[in-house]
Amino acid sequence: MPPTSHATWFHVHLVSDSTGETLNTLLKATTARFETAKPLEHVASLVRSHVQLDKVLSRIEQAPGLVMYTIVDAGMRRRLEVKCAELQVPAISVLDPLLNAFADYLGLEQTMRAGGQYELDEDYFRRIAAIDYTLAHDDGQMTWDLESADVVLVGVSRTSKTPTCMYLANRGIKAANVPLVPTSEPPGELFTVRHPLVIGLSASPDRLASIRAKRLMGLAAHQDAESYTDEASVRDEVTRAKRLFTQNGWPVIDVTRRSVEETAARILTLLSARRGGTA
Structure with a gap:
């Protein structure tokens, strides 16, 4: 099928327990490969409590779409994944493939700390x-x-x-x-x-x-x-x-x-x- 010249608008939720810069960069890099893709971004950064997550899940339900996330807390990840499965929308933990590959290669355990790259070091x-x-x-x-x-x-x-x-x-x-x-x-x-x-x-x-x-x-x-x-x-x-x-x-x-x-x-x-x- 030949490519269409019409824009393809879609909802995408960027959910992070840190600043969300990683998700934003990856979204831009990915959509750049799809000429007509036009994301409607819903950004939720510094999501570190279940109360905050409740609001995020509500927004996803109101505007279903692709979900990209970087969340360390296992319980919150699970809740997000279950909700996305119920709504039949993709939930992508964007760093997992890299983190798992690094852990296997280095033989080290991951430091489960949100926003570790932004420490005042x-x-x-x-x-x-x-x-x-x-x-x-x-x-x-x-x-x-x-x-x-x-x-x-x-x-x-x-x-x-x-x-x-x-x-x-x-x-x-x-x-x-x-x-x-x-x-x-x-x-x-x-x-x-x-x-x-x-x-x-x-x-x-x-x-x-x-x-x-x-x-x-x-x-x-x-x-x-x-x-x-x-x-x-x-x-x-x-x-x-x-x-x-x-x-x-x-x-x-x-x-x-x-x-x-x-x-x-x-x-x-x-x-x-x-x-x-x-x-």
């Missing part, structure tokens, strides 16, 4: 420190402190330097970014750093020109717009940037058709290789 404070650093070193700020970075992203305007840095910071990576501006030279500190991995971000000139034009329209700004958005000028910027990357031996990532997540994933791979397997 060393990793948590490392992420907070990375976010603080990244905010303070955005858009060429505090270049005298680039040596403290894990990653320094370099590129012309609108190559997604800032959002990529923020994504990396949320993974605990101290990321700074330095813009390449046609009217000035890059800061000297950029060429003397030893600790951080310096990476050049590039994109096709036509794509950059289009993004810049839309950016200026959104800001209702027109000063210097011609050189900023002219494709020939942008092509010259990109060429000079690539030449700079090559001269310094910096790895280059073309972000033309990459999302921020894909760019960050490539950066993490490069960083892991440089560190010998640990990012």
